[in-house]
Amino acid sequence: MARVLVFAPAPILTITVEAHRGEPEVHLHVGGQGVWQARMLVALGADVVLVCSVAGEAGTVARHLLADEGFRVVAIEREGVSPAYIHDRRGGERQPIVEAQGEPLSRHELDALYSATLRESADADLVILSGPEGDDMLEADVYRRLASDMRELGRTVLVDLAGDRLEAALEGGVDVLKVSHEELVADGRVADGDDEAQLLAAAREIAAGGVGLVAVTRAAAGSIVVGQEGTWRVVAPELEPVDTRGAGDSYTAGLASVLAAGGSHADAVRTGAAAGAVNATRRGLGTGDAEAIRAIAARVELQALDDEAAR
Known part of the structure; x- marks a missing residue:
């Protein structure tokens, strides 16, 4: 396990x-x-x-x-x-x-x-490095130190951060990043969060810094993924949402569950998208039925960008 x-x-x-x-x-x-x-x-x-x-x-x-x-x-x-x-x-x-x-x-x-x-x-x-609720709970540099030390110890580092904490973690070294389009706008990495070309360029820039997989979530519009195994537009079934809070964190968890087990980026992204979608159909944040998530994951389409063949 x-x-x-x-x-x-x-x-x-x-x-x-x-x-x-x-x-x-x-x-x-x-x-x-x-x-x-x-x-x-x-x-x-x-x-x-x-x-x-x-x-x-x-x-x-x-x-x-x-x-x-x-x-x-x-x-x-x-x-x-x-x-x-x-x-x-x-x-x-x-x-x-x-x-x-x-x-x-x-x-x-x-x-x-x-x-x-x-x-x-x-x-x-x-190892997932997640942020605290309060902005002043701890200094951003803690994430740089942790990311660096975790990688020095041979651990895969996944971060779900934004702002100064994201910049600090990237300086320390990150393997996988999940970030939302709103966070990229707030951080000044893109001017228009609805512009796919801008989001793709920002993801590529982050990946070029040594991040093996960058997933940019866009709520109902689906995510954009840039990684060593492919560049995709992720299209998941449009399920009726009850509460969208926690969907991004569920996406992160889906990525982590597959990558920690040695799975492929494609399977990780499908599971992440499905976990986020299923979470949004429920009132419990960060909850979901594993079988439902796997069933939805099988319906997630990865549309290859850069003229790559779709998977």
């Missing part, structure tokens, strides 16, 4: 109020990019360890909830406040009530988190 390490600096405690038979129903879960990725990886059959930090009362609750997720958790306990939110969905749309980004990690807390990541990477086939 392929083993994946997910670096998730500070998971977020999510409290959502929904309507059930005319009464309010309260749901407590743990979320955030790394948790959603780990959840989908477990659904796809990977052996997952999540390295994170938890703080305060919200962190205590989050740690207990993480214990039931099906992956192993290595949590650094720290002082302060963990990220958390309370959303009201009784009207159909999410209405934020409270959103707390949490407090930054101290130097010693970061040292403990970094050491735990190094230790747990010893038998990982692939």
Whole structure:
């Protein structure tokens, strides 16, 4: 079984109020990019360890909830406040009530988190570096150091980052990158996120820096992939979405599940696209039925760009 390490600096405690038979129903879960990725990886059959930090009362609750997720958790306990939110969905749309980004990690807390990541990477086939909820949770340079050290230890590094964290990770060295078209616009790499030619040029530029596979997701428009095994426009079945949040993280998990097991880029991309599509049909973020994902993956078309033969 392929083993994946997910670096998730500070998971977020999510409290959502929904309507059930005319009464309010309260749901407590743990979320955030790394948790959603780990959840989908477990659904796809990977052996997952999540390295994170938890703080305060919200962190205590989050740690207990993480214990039931099906992956192993290595949590650094720290002082302060963990990220958390309370959303009201009784009207159909999410209405934020409270959103707390949490407090930054101290130097010693970061040292403990970094050491735990190094230790747990010893038998990982692939390492995902995911971002925290709060912008100030930890310095971007941590991602440069981690990417560099993971590759020095012979681990495949997949990042799902943007902004300064992405730039730092690329400097350290990355094998696989998943990024959205909105993030490329925000980072100034493209001017028009709907312009396929611009997105393709940006992906090629990143790949030329030594990244073996670059996947640019475009929501319903499908993704564009540039890699050592091919350059494709990815077309997946258009499933009716219920909640699109977590779809990008599910895509990342699909990529990781195949690549960690030694699979091809084509199979990884098909699985990623299918995992994102299936996640969007559900209310649970980072969730999906493995058999449904495999069935959809078989319907994902890779349209070769640059006049290559379609696969």
